[in-house]
Amino acid sequence: MEIEQDIRLTDKDVDEALMVVTSSKQLQDVKMKFLGKTGRISELMKCMRDVIAEKKREVGQMLNELRVRTEDKFNVLNEKFKKKELEERYASETIDVTMPGKKSESGSFHPNTLVRGELISIFSGMGFEVFEGPEIENDYYNFTALNTPADHPARDMQDTFYLSPELLLRTQTSAGQIRVMENKKPPIKILSPGKVYRSDDDATHSPMFSQMEGLVVDKGITLCDLKGMLDEFAKKVFGDDVKTRLRPSYFPFTEPSVEVDVSCFECGGKGCRLCKGTGWIEVLGAGMVNRRVLEGCDIDPDKYSGFAFGMGIERIAMLKYGINNMKLLFEGDVRFLKQFKD
Numbered sequence: 158m159e160i161e162q163d164i165r166l167t168d169k170d171v172d173e174a175l176m177v178v179t180s181s182k183q184l185q186d187v188k189m190k191f192l193g194k195t196g197r198i199s200e201l202m203k204c205m206r207d208v209i210a211e212k213k214r215e216v217g218q219m220l221n222e223l224r225v226r227t228e229d230k231f232n233v234l235n236e237k238f239k240k241k242e243l244e245e246r247y248a249s250e251t252i253d254v255t256m257p258g259k260k261s262e263s264g265s266f267h268p269n270t271l272v273r274g275e276l277i278s279i280f281s282g283m284g285f286e287v288f289e290g291p292e293i294e295n296d297y298y299n300f301t302a303l304n305t306p307a308d309h310p311a312r313d314m315q316d317t318f319y320l321s322p323e324l325l326l327r328t329q330t331s332a333g334q335i336r337v338m339e340n341k342k343p344p345i346k347i348l349s350p351g352k353v354y355r356s357d358d359d360a361t362h363s364p365m366f367s368q369m370e371g372l373v374v375d376k377g378i379t380l381c382d383l384k385g386m387l388d389e390f391a392k393k394v395f396g397d398d399v400k401t402r403l404r405p406s407y408f409p410f411t412e413p414s415v416e417v418d419v420s421c422f423e424c425g426g427k428g429c430r431l432c433k434g435t436g437w438i439e440v441l442g443a444g445m446v447n448r449r450v451l452e453g454c455d456i457d458p459d460k461y462s463g464f465a466f467g468m469g470i471e472r473i474a475m476l477k478y479g480i481n482n483m484k485l486l487f488e489g490d491v492r493f494l495k496q497f498k499d
């Protein structure tokens with residue numbers, strides 16, 4: 158074939174190839190086919206050396222025009238595709254600033270944490286300091302030193318998880334009282350929050366739950382001091398109109414021992430479902446520290462006296478927030494937990 162014919166054909170083929178191109182990427186491929194190092198136009202250039210001398214000028218000019226024209230066509234199309242693709246990108250990446258934003262959920266405190274924090278804040282306002290004892294306790298601190306020796310019937314009040322004959326999971330934060338009194342002499346005013354364990358499991362009991370213990374020892378402490386402090390505590394936790402009453406009870410480590418009720422904050426004392434018609438709700442155990450417990454800790458019971466109290470944190474949380482099943486406090490269901498905001 159004559160080279161002139163080949164040049165004209167190439168020109169036509171360029172137009173045909175460009176007609177079906179739809180993106181700058183495809184355009185680049187086509188460009189390589191014609192203008193690349195081994196492309197058709199470059200190959201034609203190489204054929205120049207075989208062209209006879211008289212035609213060299215004319216063919217050279219034709220080839221050069223073909224190259225320049227082809228480059229121009231590519232450049233024009235390239236501009237067009239680049240512009241179109243940029244517009245498409247802008248359109249796809251547009252942010253509608255009027256759309257509602259994605260909300261990141263904020264967490265909430267567990268009801269136990271809320272109550273524990275509230276109690277600590279109330280009692281530290283009255284001068285109590287926080288002491289946290291160990292959850293794995295010696296039998297001595299959990300029972301014996303609390304005037305509950307091995308054969309004492311009161312041990313049956315708390316079904317204990319023993320780890321060994323000497324070690325157990327503490328059944329009451331009262332164990333902390335002894336640890337404090339062994340190390341510190343009066344005046345003592347401590348609060349001891351923490352987890353406790355008992356082999357017990359139903360709608361109002363769990364094998365693991367939390368207690369808050371309080372202990373005050375000083376000269377001249379009486380049951381009136383306990384009652385006054387409890388009145389203050391009950392008003393702060395359950396409301397200003399709430400009253401307290403003491404009922405006689407028994408705990409080995411206190412004498413006398415009392416059970417403390419608050420007047421029902423739901424019905425104001427008239428009687429309702431919450432207080433089971435009695436007008437009163439039991440919230441904690443308390444009493445004057447037994448002389449034998451003080452003696453065991455080398456504190457002279459003729460010089461010093463004290464009161465102690467212990468309450469279940471879950472129980473307070475259930476009363477305060479109207480929760481009817483203790484299991485809800487241990488399941489970790491976010492739908493339940495997120496209802497509690499400080």
Ligand code: DAH
Nearest residue numbers: 329331442443444465466467
């Ligand atoms: N430790 C008792 C219990 O778990 C509660 C208690 C009662 C604690 C009387 C006290 C107290 O400090 O004085 O049932």
